Amino acid sequence: MNGTRLEELRENNNLKSKDITEILNVHKSTYSQWEHNKIPIPTKRILQLSNFYQINIDYILYLTNKKVHIAPNSNIDLIAIGKRLKEIRTELNLSLRQLGDKLNTAFSSLASYERGEVLIQIDILISLSKMNNYSVDWILGKTKNKYIK
DSSP states (O other): OOHHHHHHHHHHTTOOHHHHHHHHTOOHHHHHHHHTTSSOOOHHHHHHHHHHHTBOHHHHTTSOSOOOBOOOOOOOOHHHHHHHHHHHHHHTTOOHHHHHHHHTSOHHHHHHHHTTSSOOOHHHHHHHHHHHTBOHHHHTTSOSOOBOO
């Protein structure tokens, strides 16, 4: 998913793993596992990296090969994200239960995301994006472009 892209970004910016771990305030082994795709990177951390590098999350996650400059935005508006998630589900004409089945997750989790109670998990976000080419950057409120171009 994002193993070599994180490494590429870090190296292209002449940074060492230690630099990134200090910025994110995470243990070096945790970052290494993200960079080498051993464990999924949390949504909050992918947002931080996007803000740091000032690029689109869709690029970081290999949903596109088009790198786009996006100004940093540290606000995570769970209610707005929830509204976008509901908009996607409505557009797909699926109930929470049906979408949960497609994403292999509990519909109650999806309901919590839509209500803006918790931040959506990265694996669900990626699967949702791939359903209809939705931009993760749009879902998370970093761009106005709903679809990956």
